[in-house]
Amino acid sequence: MSIRESTPAGRAAWSPADVTGARYAERVRAVLDQALSEELPAVRRAAELVADSFATEGIFYVFGSGHSHMFGEEAFYRAGGAARVCPILKPAHMLHEGAVHSTVLERRTGQAESVLDGYRLDGARDVLLIASNSGANPLPVEVAQAAQARGVPLITITSRGYASAIDRPGPRLHDIADVVVDNHCPPGDALVALGPGLPSAGPSSTVVGLALLDAIIVEALGIQLRRGETPEVFMSANMPGAAEHNSESARRLSHLIPHL
Template sequence: MLYKDFFTNITNLLHQVVEEEDENIIQAANIIKESIKNDGVLHVFGCGHSQMYAMELFYRAGGLVPVNAILSPPLSLAPSAPLSTFSERQEGLAKVILDGENVQQQDVMLIVSTSGRNAVPIEMAIEAKKKGLQIIALTSLSFSKEVESRYKNGEKLYQLADIVLDNHGEPGDAIMETPGLKSKFGSTSSIIGFTILQSIVVQVIENLAKDGVEPPIYVSSNLDKGDQINKRFIEKYRNRITCL
């Protein structure tokens, strides 16, 4: 059964990430830790399906509180997926989006783009750097290096980041094949990417605790104590985090 091969391939990719992205994960966790210690916020941005990464880290039970999900409607798959594809190629849009966020120098910007070729994520990195933020990119290096940039200066996302997290996905983001089909299928970027980001959250929390700082962690609102704990966090970060 082919689904079992997919599980095997995903497991192999996860082992590859642990071995090859170890240093990058540790570095990303360290800069996020330092940002939080200095009252900073982790901003997470992506286009189309990559908006899911912002949703995954934002307002998540067991996750970090100071996470701002940048969820621009033109870049969302709803109400129109083709509009999202069109929008992520438009130069100038990233600046408009970022100017609408409460961004401060001690913050960190995490940008997710598997191909790393489109104008909006590239420009978001450029604009965030202008504001003094450190940039973490989650991308597929093999994918990005195979395609041409759609940005005017020819740069790609990984070339602008302070830290690059490689999801080790194939060009096209599909890994499975079967006789009689020309197209590959079975995407890997979300499964691997979510795991990478959650592993960073885990490491940030451990690092904060080791430094004697109580990590700001959301508690499930379905626990009896959850609402009371989370209310305190929401009041503290409401002015820094758009969706609160």
């Protein structure tokens, strides 16, 4: 986001006074409101795929590398979240084993099968969501293509604007996914200008993207209810009856979800 884009309307120039938590909250709220409003049709289409998977005893897989691995963790074993969710978690592609190295790996080709190794990904029952803000790095794109080769329906949460701004050959996630949910975040992700010669600050893609992800899951559970099906949902561990409820769900699903 440029300094001009970050300058509030009606003010002639950037000022250090604009760099506040309140300014960030204002900007991220605007992006979130736009995404939740304009992407509701895509959220519903994605949720239909997820609900269809749940109805056939399938699994909703979630993958992202770098910071986007948090999408898998948000959806998995979550209080108030769907039980039939499996994150694809490979430590080398997360952050804790080396953040710089994970960025290098994200740009290498030929790793999709090793990432998917150990996960069932049955095209007849399962669905996959891949989160990638830029949607342009080889790793998420190749994982998407590998999943589609197995017949698995593909959802992506990405930024079309960011993907289109990257001058690099090759497909983008929004070109190949069955359902695209646009997070409406700007190229570079950050929302608040710090001043001439400095990068902008205040990332937006995780805040907005996780809200879209949870909206998909809640919509999928609602679709199940409207079909007369009983959704499988984890409870907060501190709620009455949660231990028994969650243990039973984990017991039934542990053969499908390795991280349980």
